Amino acid sequence: MSAPVLLxxxxxxxxxxxxxTVHALVREAGSLRPGLRVETAFLDFNLPSVPGVLDRLAAEGVRDVVALPLLLTRAFHAKADIPAVLRQAPAGLRIRQAEVLGPSPLLVAAVQRRLFEAGLTPADAGSTGV
Incomplete structure (x- = not known):
């Protein structure tokens, strides 16, 4: 049994x-795990698309895929968009969706600090959408 492809x-x-930047990050991460096949896909605006990569993997006979959302929060894209596109994958692919990478308390603190430096007041903090 072969190792799953990390998507x-x-x-x-x-x-x-x-x-x-995403391609460079994925290449770097892949270099840390020689022998692990790592693929990149995008939901919108860029290629390759998620459906395109899943079609190619299925055509190559890949059976197992771990889908890793390169997202920092468990918001709409992680809860709705990604599961929806993964459900449309070709038959024969077994796909597991990993959890998102964040939120990291360090990242949240850094974003909050930069927003306050840019003039956001504590009273406005809840209305930023960040």
Missing amino acids: VIAHGSRDPRHAA
């Missing part, structure tokens, strides 16, 4: 730096 799923962006 890192990012949101995507119109800013081309986003996809370049």
Whole structure:
């Protein structure tokens, strides 16, 4: 039995730096686990798309996939968008969705600090959507 393919799923962006950063991050993470096949896919704006990668993996005969959302919170994309696209995967693929990477208390504190530095007041903190 072969090891599952790790499919890192990012949101995507119109800013081309986003996809370049995601690909670099995934390459670096993959280099830490020689022998583990790591693929990248995007929900929106960038290629390859999640359905496209899943179709290719199925055509290659891959059986097991671990889908890792490259997201920092368990918000709408992790709870709705990613499960929906994974449910549409070709028959024969066994897909497990991993938990999101955050939220990290360190990241939340850093974002909050930067928002306050930019002029956000504590009274406005609950209305930022962050």
